[in-house]
Amino acid sequence: MAGIVGYGAHLPRHRIKVEEIAKVWGADAPSYKKGLMLREKSVPPPDMDTITLSVEAAKNALRRSGGVDPKDIGAIYIGSESHPYAVKPSGTTVAEALGATPDIHCADFEFACKAGSEAMFVALSHVDAKAMPYALAIAADTSQGAPSDALEFSAAAGAAAFIMGSKNLIADCLFTHSYMTDMPDFWRREHQFYPQHGGRFTGEEAYFAHTKGATSAILKKAGMKPSDFNYAIFHQPNGKFPQRVALEQGFTQEQIDPGWLAPTLGNTYSGASPVGLSATLDIAKPGDMILMCSYGSGAGSDAFVWKVTDRIDEVRDLAVRTKKLLDENVIYIDYGTYAKYRHKIKKNA
Amino acid sequence: MTMFSSRNWREYPHRYRLEATKFTKSGKTYFPKRMVDPVTGDTEQEMVTLPETGKVITYTIIQIAPPQWGDQAPYALAVVELTDGTRLMAQMTDCDTTKVKIGMEVRIEFRKIQAEADHGVISYGYKFVPKWY
Incomplete structure (x- = not known):
C-alpha cells in the first residue's frame, strides 16, 4: 500500500x-x-x-x-x-x-x-x-x-x-478506516465569524463515539490490539479528550505521549492529529506501529495504521x-x- | 496604496520561489530576475533558486508604517546577504525590533505581505525571521 x-x-x-x-x-x-x-x-x-x-x-x-x-x-x-x-x-x-x-x-x-x-x-x-x-x-x-x-x-x-x-x-499505510454519522455537535454557518458548538453534547455522542467507532473498526480490520502499537495519536480538541479515549480503549500514556501536544499547543483543528503524527514520526524507530485517529465535528473519524520503515533514521533530522x-x-x-x-x-x- | 494583484501575480517566481538569474559570463546572480547583465551586456543565463538563510547587513526600524502594515509597527526592514552572496531587502517578522543586530542570522519564511483590506486579494512572499534552529 x-x-x-x-x-x-x-x-x-x-x-x-x-x-x-x-x-x-x-x-x-x-x-x-x-x-x-x-x-x-x-x-x-x-x-x-x-x-x-x-x-x-x-x-x-x-x-x-x-x-x-x-x-x-x-x-x-x-x-x-x-x-x-x-x-x-x-x-x-x-x-x-x-x-x-x-x-x-x-x-x-x-x-x-x-x-x-x-x-x-x-x-x-x-x-x-x-x-x-x-x-x-x-x-x-x-x-x-x-x-x-x-x-x-x-x-x-x-x-x-x-x-x-x-x-x-x-511509513507504510497498512490499513485505513473511516467512521461517520450526521452529528450536530459543532458548526459555523456561512458569514459567521466564529463557530458554535453543542457544549457537553460534543463529548460522548460526538468525539468519543466516533473516535472509538473508527478505532475499534480499524483494530478489527487489522487484526490488532492496542498493545500491538508503539504509539497512538487521537484528535486533540484539548488535552483531556485524547488521553481519555486512549486510556479507555486500552492504550497507555506512554503510547500517546510523543503525539499528545494539546497541553501546550492547543487545538490545531485539522492539524491536530496530523501534527501529532509528525511529532511521533520524529522519535519513532524502524518497525514501529502507529495508530492515528482524527475527529471532525459533523462528524467523523479517519483512522490509519502506519508501519515505520528503516528510512526514518535517514530523514528525521533533515x-x-x-x-x-x-x-x-x-x-x-x-x-x-x-x-x-x-x-x-x-x-x- | 496596496500592490495591484496583477503585478503581484507577475512577480510570483521571485516572491514565492526566490527565483533569480545567474549570468554565464560574469557568474553574477541578480534578484529579481534580469534579462541582460547590466555590467557585461550578457544575455546567456540560467535560473537559480536562492538559499533560504543569510545574515543581516543593515536594517532600519519602521515606527510609522504605511496603512497596510500599520498594525505591525514597529518592525524592521533588513538588507540580508544570503549564503550565496546575494543581497535582498525584506521585512523582519517574529522579531522584537530591539533584538535586531547587524550580523544576526536569519531564515526566509513564506508569509502574508499585505492584503487589499478585508475584502481584497492577499499578497504572499518572503520575510526574514531570526534563525534559531
Whole structure:
C-alpha cells in the first residue's frame, strides 16, 4: 500500500497562556487548566495564515522526501476550516510556492477538524490507484474561538504535511478506516465569524463515539490490539479528550505521549492529529506501529495504521522536529496583542 | 496604496520561489530576475533558486508604517546577504525590533505581505525571521 515519503510540520512561535485569557473574562484559570488539561496555546501572528503554514510544513516534508521533484506531485490537498478565502483555493498558492504548478490537481477540503486526515486519505488513494507518483496532503488551521467561549482557551494554529508515494517510504499505510454519522455537535454557518458548538453534547455522542467507532473498526480490520502499537495519536480538541479515549480503549500514556501536544499547543483543528503524527514520526524507530485517529465535528473519524520503515533514521533530522517548534523559543503574548493578532478588535475601516 | 494583484501575480517566481538569474559570463546572480547583465551586456543565463538563510547587513526600524502594515509597527526592514552572496531587502517578522543586530542570522519564511483590506486579494512572499534552529 502507499505511504508517507516525506513529512513535516510548522507552528507559530507565539503562545498565550490560559491565565491570560481567563483574567479578561473572569474565568477560573486553574479549573479551565484542569478541565481542558491545557496550559497554553499557539497563536498565529498577523502575517501567518493557513496558506503560509501549509507552505512551510510542505517544505519540511520535501526536505525529508529524498529529493521528490515538486513537478512530480500530482495533487495538493489542503484540509482546513480556516482557508483564507471563502472563494479562491489555498492549494494553488501552495502549489505555486512549491513550484508544483501547472500540471497538478488542487482541492481544498473542509470537514471541521477532520479536513486534514481527509486530505491524507484521498492523497493515499490516488497513489494506491497509481494515478500519480506522489500526492501531497496538508492539514492546517488558524482556528478561531469566540471571545469568552471555552473554545477560546484551545483554538490554536499549526500545520503538518505528508507527501504520499509508493516507493522510498518512511511509513507504510497498512490499513485505513473511516467512521461517520450526521452529528450536530459543532458548526459555523456561512458569514459567521466564529463557530458554535453543542457544549457537553460534543463529548460522548460526538468525539468519543466516533473516535472509538473508527478505532475499534480499524483494530478489527487489522487484526490488532492496542498493545500491538508503539504509539497512538487521537484528535486533540484539548488535552483531556485524547488521553481519555486512549486510556479507555486500552492504550497507555506512554503510547500517546510523543503525539499528545494539546497541553501546550492547543487545538490545531485539522492539524491536530496530523501534527501529532509528525511529532511521533520524529522519535519513532524502524518497525514501529502507529495508530492515528482524527475527529471532525459533523462528524467523523479517519483512522490509519502506519508501519515505520528503516528510512526514518535517514530523514528525521533533515528538517526541524515538531517538538522543537513546540517547546523552544516561544514568544508569550498578552490578551491585548492576541486580540489584535486575531482581529477581535473593531477598528474604523 | 496596496500592490495591484496583477503585478503581484507577475512577480510570483521571485516572491514565492526566490527565483533569480545567474549570468554565464560574469557568474553574477541578480534578484529579481534580469534579462541582460547590466555590467557585461550578457544575455546567456540560467535560473537559480536562492538559499533560504543569510545574515543581516543593515536594517532600519519602521515606527510609522504605511496603512497596510500599520498594525505591525514597529518592525524592521533588513538588507540580508544570503549564503550565496546575494543581497535582498525584506521585512523582519517574529522579531522584537530591539533584538535586531547587524550580523544576526536569519531564515526566509513564506508569509502574508499585505492584503487589499478585508475584502481584497492577499499578497504572499518572503520575510526574514531570526534563525534559531
